[in-house]
Amino acid sequence: MAAVQDQLEIKFRLTDGSDIGPKTFPAATSVATLKESVLAQWPQEKENGPRTVKDVKLISAGKILENNKTLGECQSPLCDIPGGVTTMHVVVQPPSLEKEKKATSQPKQNKCVCVIL
DSSP: OHHHHTEEEEEEEOTTSOEEEEEEEETTOBHHHHHHHHHHHOOTTSSSOOSSGGGEEEEETTEEOOTTSBHHHHOOGGGOOTTOEEEEEEEEOOTHHHHHHHHHHSOOOOOOOOOOO
16 A cells, blocks of 8 residues: 555646646656756657756646655645646756857956046
């Protein structure tokens, strides 16, 4: 019976309202592993899909889940319904942010202006 409780059925809700899953994961599964699963199962016909695990954010019970945590550590007692499916929301970081970060990380050139009156 304890082995059944250590398994969580999770579906991933995408921003357009469609779902990936549900799929069963052990409670010891890390959030990073969940993100890899989302990346592998991402529908090919969807535009602006994630390219890497870093592009994916998972939200459960209103909290952004950290990569180093396990499902058991992130599980909310409010959402714990025996035999129920837990829905996690998937947010994809747009790739244009990477370009902006690169642009802002470049050092600014100092310009000197002299005015003689």
